Amino acid sequence: MPRRPRFQLLVVVLVAALVSACSRQGLYEAAIQLERSSSGLEATTTRVGDLDIAYLRNAEANPGDTIVMVHGFGANKDNWTRLADQLTDDFNVYAIDLPGHGDSSKPLDLGYTLDEQTEHLAGILTALGIDRFHMMGNSMGGAITALFAARYPERIKTAVLFDPAGIFEHESELVDLVREGDNPLIPSKPGDLKRLMDFALEEEPFVPWPILGVLEDKAIANQDINRVIFAAIRDSGFEPAFRQQITRIQDPVLVVWGKQDRIIDYRNGALFVEAIPDARLELLDGIGHAPMLEAPERSAQLFRIFLATSD
Numbered sequence: 001m002p003r004r005p006r007f008q009l010l011v012v013v014l015v016a017a018l019v020s021a022c023s024r025q026g027l028y029e030a031a032i033q034l035e036r037s038s039s040g041l042e043a044t045t046t047r048v049g050d051l052d053i054a055y056l057r058n059a060e061a062n063p064g065d066t067i068v069m070v071h072g073f074g075a076n077k078d079n080w081t082r083l084a085d086q087l088t089d090d091f092n093v094y095a096i097d098l099p100g101h102g103d104s105s106k107p108l109d110l111g112y113t114l115d116e117q118t119e120h121l122a123g124i125l126t127a128l129g130i131d132r133f134h135m136m137g138n139s140m141g142g143a144i145t146a147l148f149a150a151r152y153p154e155r156i157k158t159a160v161l162f163d164p165a166g167i168f169e170h171e172s173e174l175v176d177l178v179r180e181g182d183n184p185l186i187p188s189k190p191g192d193l194k195r196l197m198d199f200a201l202e203e204e205p206f207v208p209w210p211i212l213g214v215l216e217d218k219a220i221a222n223q224d225i226n227r228v229i230f231a232a233i234r235d236s237g238f239e240p241a242f243r244q245q246i247t248r249i250q251d252p253v254l255v256v257w258g259k260q261d262r263i264i265d266y267r268n269g270a271l272f273v274e275a276i277p278d279a280r281l282e283l284l285d286g287i288g289h290a291p292m293l294e295a296p297e298r299s300a301q302l303f304r305i306f307l308a309t310s311d
Contacts, residue, residue: 056080069095079293163266
């Protein structure tokens, strides 16, 4: 169960910060810290080769299993705090900022195909000493999770794919926009982040204006690396090889998809289940591209049921 009413606490923090004449950046940092701490998480970093890697982990470890959470394109570790809020009492959560994202290093020349990102993640988890775990991924992170499960079956207990990338047989609204030269996933000017949220999310969580403004500034500042990463994924021609690779997954897989997803069509979920030997599909009405953010309680419930009914 959640530890405390998040909305009421956030309002209190924002009012207190405003009264103390806190800057917009200060308001953002206070709200993000509240979001993390109320979910039982703390932020830290580690050095992996030449990269600084930021991540969230349980503030207090427990005897439960470990869950590794992998965000999507242009997103970051804080996309998982609301789902983590439902899980950190019983599990040890690690939400990673992949290279090129969040507070991790962002070299333009690192290599950002799905295959390369899977290997980057493997190296990060090895450096953190995380050997056997459940893995969850959203969108791009869902594709990375699937590839990780296919390549490292000895390290994975179960995998949960939230609206995963990797199979695009059924085209979405995003495809038409990108073909026209308009990519709503890469904010480049004021107003673009709100447009992205409206496009990606059907059930938008409450985000106060100071936080939204700072998030937009960060997204606009990251547009160059985001274009590099998007191009690496788009141009790699990975789909046939991707489908072949995920047939090798040996562990149970849960695919969760929002039926109002405008970024990747939910009908591709059935194709994931066809390709993966031990997979099941849950479709969520009224939810868009990020079920773990839009419906964290329902997502956690599905995960717990999945664990209880998996071999």
